[in-house]
Amino acid sequence: MGSALSKPAAEPKAAATDATPGEALVRVRGLRFCHGERCIFDGIDLEIRRGRVTAIMGPSGTGKTTLLKLISGQLQPDAGEIEVDGQAIQSLSRADLYRLRTRMGMLFQSGALLTDLSVFENVAFPIREHAKLPESVLRKLVLIKLEAVGLRGAAALMPSQLSGGMARRVALARAIALDPMMIMYDEPFTGQDPISKGVLVSLIRQLNDASGMTSIIVSHDVADTASIADDLYIIANGRIMAQGTPQQLAAHESAWVRQFMDGEPDGPVHYHYPAPALEQDLLQDARH
Numbered sequence: 001m002g003s004a005l006s007k008p009a010a011e012p013k014a015a016a017t018d019a020t021p022g023e024a025l026v027r028v029r030g031l032r033f034c035h036g037e038r039c040i041f042d043g044i045d046l047e048i049r050r051g052r053v054t055a056i057m058g059p060s061g062t063g064k065t066t067l068l069k070l071i072s073g074q075l076q077p078d079a080g081e082i083e084v085d086g087q088a089i090q091s092l093s094r095a096d097l098y099r100l101r102t103r104m105g106m107l108f109q110s111g112a113l114l115t116d117l118s119v120f121e122n123v124a125f126p127i128r129e130h131a132k133l134p135e136s137v138l139r140k141l142v143l144i145k146l147e148a149v150g151l152r153g154a155a156a157l158m159p160s161q162l163s164g165g166m167a168r169r170v171a172l173a174r175a176i177a178l179d180p181m182m183i184m185y186d187e188p189f190t191g192q193d194p195i196s197k198g199v200l201v202s203l204i205r206q207l208n209d210a211s212g213m214t215s216i217i218v219s220h221d222v223a224d225t226a227s228i229a230d231d232l233y234i235i236a237n238g239r240i241m242a243q244g245t246p247q248q249l250a251a252h253e254s255a256w257v258r259q260f261m262d263g264e265p266d267g268p269v270h271y272h273y274p275a276p277a278l279e280q281d282l283l284q285d286a287r288h
């Protein structure tokens with residue numbers, strides 16, 4: 001069982017590892033990663049600071065999910081180093097990597113609930129897998145996690161009885177079941193209505209602050225993500241295009257970065273694929 005489970009739920013994890021909030025929990029240096037001939041990253045450096053919410057943003061297909069998989073050791077870099085909590089991911093044994101991964105919560109888009117198990121059992125699942133606890137202790141732990149996402153009252157429901165927003169929150173309770181030191185969210189807001197999205201946005205921030213966790217969010221949703229992020233990275237074309245606080249990026253010297261932050265359709269990033277003037281195309285059709 002992860003030692004974190006024996007601590008009170010509210011104890012800050014950063015303090016538990018004698019680390020100072022604000023120091024880097026994840027360090028990425030000179031990262032290069034390619035799928036065959038196609039390089040997704042070509043020498044990127046970044047730091048995820050402890051106790052903070054860091055957002056990784058960028059155009060679709062730019063490698064955001066790939067970066068999370070590299071940080072969690074699901075993929076191996078072609079070059080460079082990734083250090084998590086002082087441990088170089090590439091040099092860990094399978095057993096050590098497994099242990100480290102139990103301290104990383106993940107809420108991936110595809111992280112569906114197990115449909116044959118109740119909400120309670122879905123959240124209990126990772127705890128049962130990693131710890132042999134008396135049923136009464138397990139029950140308390142699961143109920144605390146469900147309470148944290150506002151769904152203690154839904155413990156007996158089956159996944160088919162939940163709305164999409166509730167299901168995402170149960171998945172979140174499951175992701176924090178082992179009291180991870182960090183949690184990675186991959187597109188947590190996708191498919192959520194505005195109210196569910198608002199609930200998730202504030203939950204992510206609250207959970208981060210209440211438990212001393214470190215959060216990484218990958219999202220297209222610039223406005224919502226920037227509203228809770230302390231630090232932002234924008235990646236594109238295999239590189240870090242910009243980094244800073246949301247305020248710094250909103251006032252960035254690059255028009256491309258400002259356009260990205262504002263989500264404006266027009267600017268240096270063109271919405272239209274290059275084409276001759278519309279009139280020219282239409283006149284040409286009329287002539288034929």
Ligand SMILES: Nc1ncnc2c1ncn2[C@@H]1O[C@H](COP(=O)(O)OP(=O)(O)OP(=O)(O)O)[C@@H](O)[C@H]1O
Nearest residue numbers: 035040058059060061062063064065066067218220
């Ligand atoms: N197994 C694979 N083999 C080859 N290419 C892949 C593989 N997995 C992903 N890719 C490519 O790697 C690139 C990065 O993918 P990734 O999913 O990390 O991007 P993303 O920024 O998370 O995208 P989105 O924002 O659309 O979710 C994409 O162009 C994708 O097509």
